[in-house]
Amino acid sequence: MKGVRVTTGQVARAAGIAEGTIFRVFADRDELLDAVMAEAMRHDHAVREISSVSLDQPPADRLAEAADALGAHLGRMGTVAGALQESGHRRQRGEEGRRPPAGAREASMAAIREALAELFAPESEQLRISGEQAAALFLGLLFHRPQQLGAVALDTSDLVAVFLHGALAEDGAR
Template sequence: MDEPKGRRRAPGMTPEQRREMIVAAALPLVAENGAAVTTAQVARAAGIGEGTIFRVFAGKDELLDACMAEAMRPDHAVREIASISLDQPLAARLREAAEAVRAGLERLGAVAGALQASGRPRSRGSEPRRPLASREASMAAIGAAIAELLEPERDSLRLSCEQTASLYLGLLFTRTAVRGPAEITAADLVEVFLGGALTISEGRA
């Protein structure tokens, strides 16, 4: 009779996979507690021993930097925009894209705001950060995803899909940065973007 085989262990994570898993668990804690979050809290959220964190991160500062870098990544918004059905009317597609961008900006704002409010300096470590380059890369990735949404209407656009997407993305970021007396909804923004600021009854000069 053959010897019973032992249970086969699941393949272990690579260091990069473990880093990603830890950062994913840490992000909501950092957004809530800022730099006051402890590695013990992160370990509990990730379901690992605290020592595991220090096998892939030099310390808490490096983990916080990784969380900030993850919050700045456009991947989440790009995936959401890429999943929008092209079978919908253009206005509906652009409204969904606006909400995806808003969610990403809120996520970034929560993490950055919590870290700053908790007194963490903007720059740590020996290597300088390049937030401008990261922002430009994020804008380019999101802009490309929005341009894909515009493809079915390419022949009807005044400008190219890429130029139109760039204009729309600029409006989305302006909507977030400028606080007026009343909130500008995604529907408001799309209506003005596609139809102009004037109503049809008023006409144009």
């Protein structure tokens, strides 16, 4: 991504459309770039991915698949935001239409949490807490996990295992 150095002509060529088509939708290049960021931040794709996880899989596999979907979503957001920031683009905040709606982040997290809660449904009778609470805890663990613990990376399967079974290995086995 070329960030703010990208021209509307380059965007149009990449999209396979006439440049004039862009200006039927966007007033200028900054509005287009704001829309790119807004699209990257949408949670719909992550919710669809989580909702498509088969409940027939073991819980660890379901949660690992959901964690990967969320990781991909966060990665897309970070890539777009980083490219725009690095290039000097500043999201327009002056016009009401360009601000995220009030409560948008909370609504996004609620939708993701609800989709995750459904993954706990098959084991609902075995849970110590509600599926919604388990989903909230799992999200907290995902969003706050360090990428590296010392020299050892914490991968998704380790994170899911600790979430489901605790930090202590059964019978001292590792």
